[in-house]
Every structure is written in C-alpha cells, then in structure tokens.
Amino acid sequence: MTTLSEVYRNDPITDHHIIPLDFDSIDEVPESHTWPRFDEPINKIQTNNIKDPLIPVIDLASPNARNLIGQACETWGMFQVINHGVPSELVKNVEYESRRLFALQTHEKRRVLRSADGATGYGVARISPFFDKRMWHEGFTIMGSCADDAKVLWPHDYQRFCDTMDAYQQQMKLLSHRLLLIILEKLDATQEEINWAISTQDSQQALQLNSYPCCPNPSLALGLAPHTDSLLLTLLNQCGISGLEIFVEGSGWSQVQPVEDAFVVNVGDLLHMFSNAKFPLLSHRASVNQSNHRISIAYFHGPPIESRVAPSSKFQKPCFKSLLVKEYLILKAKHFSRALSLIQT
Numbered sequence: 132m133t134t135l136s137e138v139y140r141n142d143p144i145t146d147h148h149i150i151p152l153d154f155d156s157i158d159e160v161p162e163s164h165t166w167p168r169f170d171e172p173i174n175k176i177q178t179n180n181i182k183d184p185l186i187p188v189i190d191l192a193s194p195n196a197r198n199l200i201g202q203a204c205e206t207w208g209m210f211q212v213i214n215h216g217v218p219s220e221l222v223k224n225v226e227y228e229s230r231r232l233f234a235l236q237t238h239e240k241r242r243v244l245r246s247a248d249g250a251t252g253y254g255v256a257r258i259s260p261f262f263d264k265r266m267w268h269e270g271f272t273i274m275g276s277c278a279d280d281a282k283v284l285w286p287h288d289y290q291r292f293c294d295t296m297d298a299y300q301q302q303m304k305l306l307s308h309r310l311l312l313i314i315l316e317k318l319d320a321t322q323e324e325i326n327w328a329i330s331t332q333d334s335q336q337a338l339q340l341n342s343y344p345c346c347p348n349p350s351l352a353l354g355l356a357p358h359t360d361s362l363l364l365t366l367l368n369q370c371g372i373s374g375l376e377i378f379v380e381g382s383g384w385s386q387v388q389p390v391e392d393a394f395v396v397n398v399g400d401l402l403h404m405f406s407n408a409k410f411p412l413l414s415h416r417a418s419v420n421q422s423n424h425r426i427s428i429a430y431f432h433g434p435p436i437e438s439r440v441a442p443s444s445k446f447q448k449p450c451f452k453s454l455l456v457k458e459y460l461i462l463k464a465k466h467f468s469r470a471l472s473l474i475q476t
C-alpha cells in the first residue's frame with residue numbers, strides 16, 4: 132500500500148529548500164526572506180464576538196450544527212468548531228510539546244531534518260520550492276509514529292512527546308470523521324462514498340507542527356505563502372495567536388481571529404473536487420509578528436492514497452476528471468496551485 136510518504140518520495144526537493152533559517156542567530160530579515168508586498172491592509176474579519184463572525188463559529192453540540200456546517204462549507208469552505216469533545220488538556224499538551232521541540236537549538240533540530248525524499252521530520256514548508264522567497268517558518272511533520280525522531284531529539288525523554296502526538300492524532304482522526312460524516316450527508320453522498328472518506332483502514336493523515344519565530348520586521352516577511360490544503364479536510368489549532376489569513380474576493384487578505392478552544396476547519400482540494408466545486412477552496416497564508424513566537428498545529432485528513440477521487444456520483448455533470456488520490460498528489464507536488472485546473476473537464 133502506497134503512503135503519503137511514498138508519494139512525496141517521487142518528488143524530492145533540494146537541500147536548499149529543506150533547511151529552515153537559523154532563527155536564533157538572526158536579528159534582521161534577510162533579502163532571501165523579504166517578500167515584495169505588504170503594505171496592504173489586513174482586514175480583521177472576525178472578532179472574538181462569536182455571535183457575529185464572518186467565518187462562522189459552530190457549536191458542535193448545538194442542534195443546528197449540521198445545517199450550519201453545511202452552509203459554512205458552501206459559503207466559505209471554512210468554519211471554526213467549538214464544543215468538539217477534544218480534551219482541552221490534550222490540546223494544551225500538544226502546544227507545550229511543540230514549543231518544547233521548536234525551543235531546541237537549531238543544530239539539535241537539524242538532527243531530524245526531513246530527507247530530500249522524505250515526508251516527515253524537521254524542515255521548511257513543502258510548498259517552498261514554488262516561491263522565489265523563503266518563509267519565516269520552520270515545521271515538523273508527523274505521519275503515524277514519531278518515535279524515531281523523538282528518540283534522536285530527547286534520547287532519555289522522548290515518550291511524553293510521542294504519547295502526546297499519538298493521542299492528539301487519534302482525537303483529530305475521530306473529530307475529522309465526525310465532521311466528514313456530517314459534511315458528506317449534506318452532500319447526499321452514498322454509503323460507499325462515506326466509507327471512502329472516513330475509511331478507518333488506509334486513510335491518510337499528517338500532523339504538521341508549524342513554528343513562526345518572532346520576526347524583527349513582520350511587514351517584510353511571510354510565515355506561510357498562499358496555498359490550499361491538498362487532502363479532504365484540515366483541522367487547525369492556532370494556539371491562541373492570530374496569524375491565519377484567508378483571501379476573500381473583493382476585500383483581500385483577512386485575518387481569522389483565533390477563538391478559544393476552537394479548531395479552524397477547512398475544505399481541502401479533494402473535498403472541493405468531491406463536492407464538484409460546490410464547496411469553495413479558500414486560499415490561505417500565515418503572517419508573522421514581532422512579539423509572540425506563534426505555533427500552529429494542522430491535522431490533514433485524506434482517503435486511501437490508492438483510491439479514486441471524483442465528484443460525487445450525485446452530480447450529473449462532473450467538473451473534474453476521476454483519478455487516483457496519489458495521482459492528484461503527484462500533480463499537486465509538481466504543479467502546485469495549477470493542479471486542479473489540469474483535471475477540470
């Protein structure tokens with residue numbers, strides 16, 4: 132069975148792109164990390180007043196949650212979810228362990244550098260090769276067990292990190308299944324399609340720990356460049372520090388303010404495809420700031436890599452061709468944001 136790691140092995144990225152900046156030793160933004168923008172205003176489209184946000188905040192325990200989730204997927208391709216049942220202690224521990232990792236010295240983190248043909252470990256964002264400028268970001272990717280890397284980082288104290296990441300992945304999997312079930316029912320999907328999306332065997336998931344160190348000049352730098360997520364659904368924890376921005380037609384880049392105990396849920400390329408483009412894809416990016424070292428934790432959920440993806444059988448006029456999930460991911464790894472247009476009918 133092919134895994135996400137094997138798909139990425141097809142498309143190695145060069146060393147230049149794999150090693151993040153040594154943030155400990157830098158006190159200004161180098162030319163390599165200076166992005167040509169950014170005097171544009173950033174709209175704060177969402178306040179902590181969760182009664183009146185633009186990107187809806189949905190209480191999963193409320194009777195109306197299903198309808199609201201369906202509407203949010205159709206309108207935005209994004210919502211925030213609260214009362215989701217993930218223990219807040221675990222969420223705090225994941226943030227704590229992630230900070231423990233990124234607080235290590237640069238030379239220690241580089242011991243678990245992602246290899247050129249690998250998918251897990253420490254490194255820059257996978258989208259880096261598609262941009263001339265580099266990002267104010269370092270990441271650590273986990274797929275399944277992270278024991279091998281954790282043993283290198285903390286030979287005598289790795290268990291806590293592994294247990295926390297394992298427990299969190301488990302919870303994220305349950306929550307993504309719960310949400311996908313609601314979303315697919317809203318799309319009137321068949322039982323077979325539901326089984327495909329939330330298959331307990333061979334489904335693909337990745338946990339991406341993102342670190343955006345304090346930046347001496349945030350207006351020059353960018354934490355993560357604009358992109359869409361490739362799989363079905365992403366659950367993002369902003370860990371209480373704003374930075375996530377979405378591109379809203381007509382009003383430009385807009386901040387998605389963190390809401391306490393909420394996960395940002397967003398539609399990925401495969402769900403956009405499955406919904407026959409009924410659910411929009413939101414391009415998003417991450418900004419950086421001067422005073423807070425921001426951590427975010429993204430969980431990506433996808434179907435088995437060898438399975439086929441196509442618009443749901445309910446759609447009479449599919450606007451995407453059917454292909455294997457791994458074929459799509461290989462296209463995305465080569466063509467990035469053009470990948471979807473290559474499979475339009």
Ligand SMILES: O=C(O)CCC(=O)C(=O)O
Pocket residue numbers: 339341355360367369374375376415416417427429
């Ligand atoms: O850090 C963020 O807010 C965004 C992270 C993200 O988009 C990703 O990891 O795909």
Ligand SMILES: [Fe+2]
Pocket residue numbers: 358359360365415
């Ligand atoms: Fe993303």
